[in-house]
Amino acid sequence: MTDYSYETIEVQLVDPGVAVLTLNRPDKLNAVNLKMMMELREAFRALDDDQRAKVIVLKGAGRAFCAGADLHWSAELGVEGRVESNRLGQKTFNAMEQMETPIIAAVHGYCLGGGLEFALAADFILCSANAQLGLPEITLSADPPVRPKITEDGDPDQPEFGGQAPGWGGPKRLPERVGKAHAMQMILTGERVPAERALRIGLANEVYEDDAFEESVMAMADRIAHMNRYNLRLNKELLQAGYDMLEPHPR
Numbered sequence: 001m002t003d004y005s006y007e008t009i010e011v012q013l014v015d016p017g018v019a020v021l022t023l024n025r026p027d028k029l030n031a032v033n034l035k036m037m038m039e040l041r042e043a044f045r046a047l048d049d050d051q052r053a054k055v056i057v058l059k060g061a062g063r064a065f066c067a068g069a070d071l072h073w074s075a076e077l078g079v080e081g082r083v084e085s086n087r088l089g090q091k092t093f094n095a096m097e098q099m100e101t102p103i104i105a106a107v108h109g110y111c112l113g114g115g116l117e118f119a120l121a122a123d124f125i126l127c128s129a130n131a132q133l134g135l136p137e138i139t140l141s142a143d144p145p146v147r148p149k150i151t152e153d154g155d156p157d158q159p160e161f162g163g164q165a166p167g168w169g170g171p172k173r174l175p176e177r178v179g180k181a182h183a184m185q186m187i188l189t190g191e192r193v194p195a196e197r198a199l200r201i202g203l204a205n206e207v208y209e210d211d212a213f214e215e216s217v218m219a220m221a222d223r224i225a226h227m228n229r230y231n232l233r234l235n236k237e238l239l240q241a242g243y244d245m246l247e248p249h250p251r
């Protein structure tokens with residue numbers, strides 16, 4: 001049986017078949033560093049083969065879901081390293097999308113940059129009322145006061161933080177979810193979209209009050225975990241591939 005023991009994430013299996021995967025670098029608002037990306041790859045591979053996991057819930061520890069790629073990781077990388085880290089994120093998130101197990105992103109607080117790209121690779125997003133979602137990459141090379149204070153010391157014309165465009169699938173998945181015009185507005189302004197607006201544009205499926213959030217997310221996951229495993233897989237595949245019907249499992 002898989003032992004889900006990691007440094008930067010936590011995986012907890014809850015009856016009757018909910019796997020809760022928590023990003024666990026709360027001091028850094030769960031920013032994704034190389035270690036976390038590698039652990040996510042490993043955990044998703046293992047969870048998709050784990051008969052105990054019928055649905056996966058993604059969440060963040062502390063006050064945010066995820067503030068994006070760890071900017072200290074990208075600052076260390078040269079041009080080639082950045083290309084590789086973009087490819088690594090894309091490979092990981094594409095693999096999530098291809099998984100048989102359904103994935104729900106449970107978003108509270110900040111969900112920015114790579115954090116939103118991670119949530120978009122899940123099958124759908126549920127938000128807490130305090131959630132703020134955005135792709136602020138373009139602001140990393142913007143003029144003050146739009147530029148985040150964490151990157152303030154750098155040179156906007158040589159953005160060592162990789163502040164050009166979202167690199168982990170955002171420009172593909174965001175317009176698929178919200179349409180091209182809303183995606184364009186979000187990406188060009190780098191603005192943070194509050195939960196209620198995310199709901200209106202179809203980025204979030206539901207918004208729950210902060211104090212009912214966890215319970216509401218788990219209630220939905222619990223309902224899904226009561227479904228027949230083969231039929232969960234069948235239905236996810238039908239939607240992903242745009243098929244009308246596949247041969248049902250004999251059971």
Ligand code: COA
Pocket residue numbers: 027028029031067068069070071072110112113114136137140148149150
């Ligand atoms: N990478 C690395 N560290 C990050 C981070 C990131 N993307 N986002 C936040 N952190 C760290 C901060 O450096 C800080 O660490 P420290 O206490 O050791 O200094 C800690 O998380 C808390 O962040 P802080 O900025 O103090 O919180 P805040 O509430 O004032 O602001 C944000 C929160 C999210 C608005 C701000 O942190 C921010 O703009 N982060 C960058 C977001 C971003 O551009 N992401 C896209 C990257 S592709």
